[in-house]
Amino acid sequence: MKLRQLMKIAGIFLIALTFFAGASSMALAAKAPYKVGVNLALTGPISGLMTYIKNGLVLEQDRINAQGGIDGHHLELIFEDNGLDITKAANIHRKFARNKEIKAIIGPLFSTATPTLTPIADREKIPEIVLCPSSPTERKRKPKWAFYIAHGDPIVAARVLDLAEARGYKKIFIFHDQDPCYIGIANNMKALGEKKGIEVHISKETFQTADTDMTPQILKIKDQLKDYDALFLDTNGATGSVVMRNLRTQGVDIPVLAPHGWGFGFTLGMGKEAVEGVELVSGKACVTAQLDDTDPQKEVIADFDKRMKARWNGMPAEQLSGHSYDAIWILHDAFKRAGDNPTRAQLRDAIEKTKNYVGVTGIYTYTPTDHEGLTKDALELMVIKDNKFKRIKLEK
Amino acid sequence: MSGIFIIQFVVVGISMGAVYALIALGFTTIFRASNIVNFAQGEFVMLGGLLTNFFLLTCGFAYPLSAVLAIMGVVLVGIGLQVLVIHPIRQAGVLIMIMGTLGASMVISNIPVPISYLPKLGYLRDPFVLPPITTAIESVAIAGARISTQRLWAIVASLVILGVLYYFSNYTRTGKAMESSATDPLAAQLVGIRVERMVQYSFAISAAVGAIGGILITPIFNMAFNSGALLGLKGFVAAVLGGWGKISGAVLGGFVLGVVESLCVGLIPEYGSRYQQMWAFIILIAILYFRPKGILGSDAVE
Numbered sequence: 058m059k060l061r062q063l064m065k066i067a068g069i070f071l072i073a074l075t076f077f078a079g080a081s082s083m084a085l086a087a088k089a090p091y092k093v094g095v096n097l098a099l100t101g102p103i104s105g106l107m108t109y110i111k112n113g114l115v116l117e118q119d120r121i122n123a124q125g126g127i128d129g130h131h132l133e134l135i136f137e138d139n140g141l142d143i144t145k146a147a148n149i150h151r152k153f154a155r156n157k158e159i160k161a162i163i164g165p166l167f168s169t170a171t172p173t174l175t176p177i178a179d180r181e182k183i184p185e186i187v188l189c190p191s192s193p194t195e196r197k198r199k200p201k202w203a204f205y206i207a208h209g210d211p212i213v214a215a216r217v218l219d220l221a222e223a224r225g226y227k228k229i230f231i232f233h234d235q236d237p238c239y240i241g242i243a244n245n246m247k248a249l250g251e252k253k254g255i256e257v258h259i260s261k262e263t264f265q266t267a268d269t270d271m272t273p274q275i276l277k278i279k280d281q282l283k284d285y286d287a288l289f290l291d292t293n294g295a296t297g298s299v300v301m302r303n304l305r306t307q308g309v310d311i312p313v314l315a316p317h318g319w320g321f322g323f324t325l326g327m328g329k330e331a332v333e334g335v336e337l338v339s340g341k342a343c344v345t346a347q348l349d350d351t352d353p354q355k356e357v358i359a360d361f362d363k364r365m366k367a368r369w370n371g372m373p374a375e376q377l378s379g380h381s382y383d384a385i386w387i388l389h390d391a392f393k394r395a396g397d398n399p400t401r402a403q404l405r406d407a408i409e410k411t412k413n414y415v416g417v418t419g420i421y422t423y424t425p426t427d428h429e430g431l432t433k434d435a436l437e438l439m440v441i442k443d444n445k446f447k448r449i450k451l452e453k
Numbered sequence: 454m455s456g457i458f459i460i461q462f463v464v465v466g467i468s469m470g471a472v473y474a475l476i477a478l479g480f481t482t483i484f485r486a487s488n489i490v491n492f493a494q495g496e497f498v499m500l501g502g503l504l505t506n507f508f509l510l511t512c513g514f515a516y517p518l519s520a521v522l523a524i525m526g527v528v529l530v531g532i533g534l535q536v537l538v539i540h541p542i543r544q545a546g547v548l549i550m551i552m553g554t555l556g557a558s559m560v561i562s563n564i565p566v567p568i569s570y571l572p573k574l575g576y577l578r579d580p581f582v583l584p585p586i587t588t589a590i591e592s593v594a595i596a597g598a599r600i601s602t603q604r605l606w607a608i609v610a611s612l613v614i615l616g617v618l619y620y621f622s623n624y625t626r627t628g629k630a631m632e633s634s635a636t637d638p639l640a641a642q643l644v645g646i647r648v649e650r651m652v653q654y655s656f657a658i659s660a661a662v663g664a665i666g667g668i669l670i671t672p673i674f675n676m677a678f679n680s681g682a683l684l685g686l687k688g689f690v691a692a693v694l695g696g697w698g699k700i701s702g703a704v705l706g707g708f709v710l711g712v713v714e715s716l717c718v719g720l721i722p723e724y725g726s727r728y729q730q731m732w733a734f735i736i737l738i739a740i741l742y743f744r745p746k747g748i749l750g751s752d753a754v755e
Contacts, residue, residue: 101679102679104566105566105569105578108575108578261723262723262726263723263727264727264729265727265730268729269673269674270465270673272465273465273726274718274726276461276465276719295580295675298675299674299675302673306591306599306600306601308599322579323579323580327582327675329582370575371572
């Protein structure tokens with residue numbers, strides 16, 4: 058009996074082995090895929106926003122693979138969910154780094170975690186494309202392996218000041234939330250403003266991104282605002298719409314400027330009349346159809362927009378999916394220049410040599426000292442009019 | 454800081470407090486009938502807003518109809534919660550049932566995102582607002598601070614619902630039966646009260662109150678699929694603050710919480726506004742330490 062059972066098991070084992078052998082030989086026949094780890098908060102408070110990012114990534118991955126991959130290597134994205142938890146995100150980073158087959162990480166959109174995560178990329182020597190903007194602390198550290206996709210705070214501040222200058226604002230009042238990205242923008246505006254002769258005051262009253270009512274703070278700063286030409290509402294669009302509603306109810310009608318965090322459809326949906334008239338800087342994807350035909354980005358964005366809408370039930374291209382597009386295509390571009398089956402170090406060097414790459418977020422040129430790659434021209438000026446984004450063209 | 458400022462903060466605080474009162478009433482209703490703390494209460498509020506938005510946008514119904522359908526929908530969810538989660542584990546004790554509601558709240562708040570992948574439902578994953586109930590008058594000035602009419606409606610609603618629940622609980626047979634189901638379930642059953650049915654009623658009523666609260670709140674703040682947790686916690690603090698288990702306590706606690714929060718933000722320079730959400734929880738700790746019975750006292754807490 059015992060021998061019979063053993064034979065049965067051995068038989069099944071041998072048959073299974075032949076199947077696996079056949080399968081693996083098929084895999085060896087194609088070129089090894091280029092694996093890229095993706096560290097995102099797929100569940101949790103910002104999972105809604107992550108959908109835009111994931112859809113952009115999947116769309117472009119499939120497009121690249123349909124075209125035969127990168128020099129015959131398929132692009133394989135490995136998604137892991139960090140649930141907006143720093144510890145989990147760090148563990149995922151380490152896991153990706155320890156997997157020798159993974160060539161790069163597309164990093165999180167998680168500004169409080171990047172100070173922890175980008176050092177991991179540096180230590181483990183794996184190139185990382187970070188989806189959220191850098192911060193002053195990050196730049197001071199001079200990361201070698203992390204590259205940023207989003208508009209950094211110095212560019213945003215510079216562009217907002219361009220707008221302020223054009224409008225003749227001499228005194229600006231900044232009301233900001235506690236997100237490090239927006240605090241960075243505020244500080245940059247103050248420093249740059251001094252050089253341009255614009256007085257920038259950063260309010261001591263602040264608020265948190267998740268707050269639901271800013272009326273007490275507004276009651277306090279209402280009188281102060283009378284001395285200023287404009288209010289810079291330094292936060293994201295969702296929270297910003299709450300503040301605008303509170304402001305308008307209290308009868309405050311000072312001109313309002315806003316950063317790129319407002320450049321989303323839901324800002325218009327939530328703010329409605331309250332955000333009418335707000336002037337902002339934002340990625341070009343908000344006003345694709347209104348861009349100049351001479352703008353090299355227009356065709357890229359319009360094409361991406363069409364494909365997004367076709368694949369994802371009408372979801373348009375916007376800033377976040379634009380970041381995904383740029384992350385994948387910058388990697389694609391770097392892979393092509395780095396040679397066949399590059400090492401992580403070769404890939405990193407190739408990314409660092411990216412020059413004038415026309416993307417959705419902007420035109421990227423990385424250098425050893427600049428891992429953010431964008432200038433302030435990547436940001437377009439626009440105003441919210443009739444509950445839509447209308448491009449502002451400044452007369453030179 | 455001039456006196457007029459303080460009055461303004463109090464006024465704003467009362468309007469915020471109405472919101473907390475509505476949520477607290479939901480907690481209290483279920484607790485009075487079953488001794489259960491329903492941590493999914495915040496999700497009822499969120500669903501009230503979310504379902505109204507769904508009926509408005511996807512089904513194209515008028516605002517009042519969408520609101521009524523949404524309330525009915527949330528009542529179904531509330532009853533479903535009792536039947537599917539609470540009832541099967543009723544032998545395990547109140548603590549386990551409370552954990553069940555916590556699990557339910559996580560499930561409910563995570564459902565909208567996968568559903569949003571269906572065609573035309575993408576808006577379910579984004580933050581949203583609803584139109585205000587009345588648009589004729591935008592806001593009313595009280596002591597120099599302007600209060601939007603929507604917030605006044607929230608105050609009116611919280612007082613009306615307080616009155617209705619108070620009458621129901623103390624002067625109707627069903628209401629008194631619901632209360633006795635928690636006080637002494639065995640005796641209640643001996644007298645012919647169907648305890649299980651009373652608990653279901655309490656979930657249905659709490660769901661309705663929560664949904665009404667959600668529909669009133671959403672035009673004031675933004676609502677998103679994950680707003681339920683924080684709203685629920687604030688409502689819980691309000692219910693404890695006012696007197697755990699008392700209907701009047703829930704409403705009083707809501708208003709007091711709103712006013713204290715507003716005063717903290719307004720009077721404490723810089724840090725008051727930076728940590729706006731924190732004050733509610735500092736108040737909770739303080740209350741539990743110094744006077745766990747709450748302002749109006751509580752029969753449920755020794």
